[in-house]
Amino acid sequence: MRAVDLIRAKRDGHGLSRDAINAFVEGVTSGTWPDYQISALLMAVVWRGLSADETAWLTDAMVHSGARLRFDGLAHVPVDKHSTGGVGDKTSLVLAPLAAACGAPVPMMSGRALGHTGGTLDKLESIPGFRVDLDEAAIARALATVGCALVGQTDAIVPADRRLYALRDVTATVESVPLITASIMSKKIAEGIGGLMLDVKTGTGAFMKTEAEARRLAASLVATGTRAGVCTEAIITAMDAPLGSAVGNALEVVEAIETLKGRGPGDVTELSVRLAAGLLMLAGVEVTHAAADRRVRGALASGAGVETFARIIENQGGDRRVVDDYARLPQTADVELVGAPRGGYLERLDAEGVGRAAMALGAGRDRLEGAVDHAVGARVLARPGDAVRAGGPVVELRHRAGRGLAAAVALVREAIEVGDTAVPPRPLVLGTVDHPDRHP
Ligand code: URA
Numbered sequence: 481m482r483a484v485d486l487i488r489a490k491r492d493g494h495g496l497s498r499d500a501i502n503a504f505v506e507g508v509t510s511g512t513w514p515d516y517q518i519s520a521l522l523m524a525v526v527w528r529g530l531s532a533d534e535t536a537w538l539t540d541a542m543v544h545s546g547a548r549l550r551f552d553g554l555a556h557v558p559v560d561k562h563s564t565g566g567v568g569d570k571t572s573l574v575l576a577p578l579a580a581a582c583g584a585p586v587p588m589m590s591g592r593a594l595g596h597t598g599g600t601l602d603k604l605e606s607i608p609g610f611r612v613d614l615d616e617a618a619i620a621r622a623l624a625t626v627g628c629a630l631v632g633q634t635d636a637i638v639p640a641d642r643r644l645y646a647l648r649d650v651t652a653t654v655e656s657v658p659l660i661t662a663s664i665m666s667k668k669i670a671e672g673i674g675g676l677m678l679d680v681k682t683g684t685g686a687f688m689k690t691e692a693e694a695r696r697l698a699a700s701l702v703a704t705g706t707r708a709g710v711c712t713e714a715i716i717t718a719m720d721a722p723l724g725s726a727v728g729n730a731l732e733v734v735e736a737i738e739t740l741k742g743r744g745p746g747d748v749t750e751l752s753v754r755l756a757a758g759l760l761m762l763a764g765v766e767v768t769h770a771a772a773d774r775r776v777r778g779a780l781a782s783g784a785g786v787e788t789f790a791r792i793i794e795n796q797g798g799d800r801r802v803v804d805d806y807a808r809l810p811q812t813a814d815v816e817l818v819g820a821p822r823g824g825y826l827e828r829l830d831a832e833g834v835g836r837a838a839m840a841l842g843a844g845r846d847r848l849e850g851a852v853d854h855a856v857g858a859r860v861l862a863r864p865g866d867a868v869r870a871g872g873p874v875v876e877l878r879h880r881a882g883r884g885l886a887a888a889v890a891l892v893r894e895a896i897e898v899g900d901t902a903v904p905p906r907p908l909v910l911g912t913v914d915h916p917d918r919h920p
Pocket of ligand 1: 645654663664
């Protein structure tokens with residue numbers, strides 16, 4: 481099967497057979513397809529799309545490009561959660577221990593910060609000693625003992641995606657629902673889970689700017705996961721302003737621990753509980769949403785969630801004392817306040833702007849190889865809908881001796897809009913998407 485024939489067929493709007501898609505992924509993985517032909521086919525897919533069948537075949541071929549983990553002998557179905565990326569979203573650090581404390585096995589594989597969005601692995605690595613590079617046997621041991629492992633993707637999983645994603649990044653071919661679907665779902669399916677909760681973000685700080693786009697992506701992810709035997713459910717959530725108050729690695733770890741102690745911001749708590757309850761149902765721990773919700777709130781109130789987080793930290797080589805002593809996390813004493821330009825009501829605090837400000841201070845990176853400073857970031861002091869006075873505090877920046885500060889201040893100023901009337905922000909959870917087969 482010649483590469484040029486596949487490219488021509490997709491360019492002209494024809495469907496590709498399963499064999500053709502297998503040949504493409506084999507060419508990507510083995511290196512026999514050169515970058516220019518892979519890129520040409522990717523661009524044809526961006527323009528012409530893929531059918532549901534083609535998307536499922538591409539996902540399956542990508543899963544088979546590497547290893548597929550298996551966790552046997554567990555009392556419940558292993559589950560994970562994936563978010564399409566946000567600002568201040570530390571819910572993984574809250575919901576994974578909560579779900580594990582309630583009996584769901586959670587082998588959670590997360591990513592690193594990229595662009596204005598944060599990454600769970602960087603947040604975890606702000607905990608002294610914490611290791612995210614566990615192999616399959618260590619993940620299985622963690623599931624059997626503490627019920628949860630918080631790890632990065634191993635090199636053995638979906639090698640095809642590493643080459644494809646690197647090319648998509650530099651050829652303007654990231655923005656395609658079927659390509660995003662195959663990339664995300666192949667990695668999740670290969671993880672050996674039986675259930676997946678997706679948090680598809682929409683808004684100014686999200687990858688999918690409109691709710692319609694987010695719903696289209698969610699439907700494609702849910703259909704592809706379900707077809708591959710992973711029970712998949714999505715919620716669509718607003719990402720217009722940062723989630724919670726803290727943006728930046730160690731700052732977010734503190735806010736996540738506070739949430740596990742029952743003292744977190746309302747939006748972080750509610751979203752974490754919602755997603756953890758979804759995981760309990762997918763794992764088969766509970767069968768109704770009301771019972772799952774009750775069980776998760778019980779683990780929050782009893783302290784079982786925060787104790788599980790401490791055990792996860794210890795199990796992965798980290799200093800569990802951070803849970804009670806935040807001074808053990810990286811910190812900086814350098815603080816700059818950004819105030820409201822005038823009195824009124826905060827109408828907008830653009831999540832992307834605040835995320836870019838944290839990145840300018842060193843909390844994030846624009847290339848995956850870059851290093852991050854775990855101590856720096858931002859704290860949101862006023863939320864959209866709040867009354868503010870002229871010069872009154874809206875965002876506090878934690879910086880390292882002024883590095884990136886001028887750019888960060890400018891970005892936050894641009895992210896703030898004050899008006900004369902209190903406009904309530906839209907609800908956090910905008911809807912759910914699950915597979916019709918789950919409710920016959
Ligand atoms: N995240 C992924 O893992 N893949 C994509 O294509 C987009 C976001």
